[in-house]
Amino acid sequence: MNPSSETVVPDSEHRGLIQRLPQLPRDLAQLARFDRPIGWWLLFWPCVFGVWLAGAGFQFALLGWLLVGAIAMRGAGCVYNDIVDADLDKKVARTAARPVASGRVSKKLAWGWLLALCLIGLVVLLQLRLEAQLVALASLALVAAYPFMKRITWWPQAWLGMVFNWGLLVGWTQLRWDNWEVLACLYAGCICWVIGYDTIYALQDREDDALVGIKSSALRMGAKVHAGVGVFYAATIALWSAGIWLYRPDPAAVLTLLPVALHLLWQIATLNPSDPDNPLARFRSNRWAGALMAAACFIVGNAGA
Numbered sequence: 001m002n003p004s005s006e007t008v009v010p011d012s013e014h015r016g017l018i019q020r021l022p023q024l025p026r027d028l029a030q031l032a033r034f035d036r037p038i039g040w041w042l043l044f045w046p047c048v049f050g051v052w053l054a055g056a057g058f059q060f061a062l063l064g065w066l067l068v069g070a071i072a073m074r075g076a077g078c079v080y081n082d083i084v085d086a087d088l089d090k091k092v093a094r095t096a097a098r099p100v101a102s103g104r105v106s107k108k109l110a111w112g113w114l115l116a117l118c119l120i121g122l123v124v125l126l127q128l129r130l131e132a133q134l135v136a137l138a139s140l141a142l143v144a145a146y147p148f149m150k151r152i153t154w155w156p157q158a159w160l161g162m163v164f165n166w167g168l169l170v171g172w173t174q175l176r177w178d179n180w181e182v183l184a185c186l187y188a189g190c191i192c193w194v195i196g197y198d199t200i201y202a203l204q205d206r207e208d209d210a211l212v213g214i215k216s217s218a219l220r221m222g223a224k225v226h227a228g229v230g231v232f233y234a235a236t237i238a239l240w241s242a243g244i245w246l247y248r249p250d251p252a253a254v255l256t257l258l259p260v261a262l263h264l265l266w267q268i269a270t271l272n273p274s275d276p277d278n279p280l281a282r283f284r285s286n287r288w289a290g291a292l293m294a295a296a297c298f299i300v301g302n303a304g305a
């Protein structure tokens with residue numbers, strides 16, 4: 001076995017590329033989850049929902065900045081999470097090899113890396129208008145509290161949903177300052193979406209989480225995980241449909257959600273918790289769910305423009 005492979009976490013999407021890096025850059029890249037782009041895709045897509053539904057066209061420059069912000073701030077959030085969770089991560093097979101948990105990166109260095117990523121986020125923040133800046137800054141309290149949620153509630157995924165979809169509010173308020181009922185429905189739907197897909201992700205750790213006392217929706221649902229995820233995905237589509245209808249009361253507008261609804265249905269129908277690789281693959285497929293929802297937002301937001 002290549003010794004470098006022992007310091008690459010099992011769910012890395014780019015093992016070959018990561019293994020070619022020297023040890024320290026490899027550890028920092030893994031600490032910020034640069035080897036697992038699914039996280040910043042899931043942070044970025046809600047930003048796109050808000051921008052494209054606002055009806056101002058493609059807005060490529062704005063989306064470029066928001067993408068940079070999503071990558072940097074998702075990385076910063078992961079570094080912070082690993083600092084807080086280092087002792088718990090040591091006890092879970094999938095996370096024991098993480099750089100801070102394994103001791104390869106000190107907490108002091110991790111804090112420095114966190115600061116560097118936040119400075120990139122600050123550059124992005126300064127590109128936004130004041131209202132959007134204030135909305136973005138309001139998310140910091142939610143981000144700071146998230147790592148502790150798994151210690152006190154069976155539903156840390158709900159808190160993650162509030163954090164991961166904040167970009168929807170930022171993208172929207174960068175372009176307009178109205179239709180809050182539309183935004184509320186979309187945001188609530190996005191939270192349900194995150195609860196669904198992060199429950200799927202948490203299936204990988206159910207046994208270890210139970211042993212070390214970590215709470216999750218996957219453990220709470222138990223053998224009813226298919227039905228539980230189905231309920232949250234159904235709520236996702238219902239809330240998104242309500243938001244679209246409030247924005248444009250036209251059955252054709254709501255029908256733009258059909259592709260993403262079918263995709264979520266496929267996830268539930270093909271989910272197999274007993275297959276070690278299946279939940280991770282279904283979780284990662286949500287990058288395509290996000291793309292389908294973004295397309296629906298663009299069509300609805302820019303119809304007749």
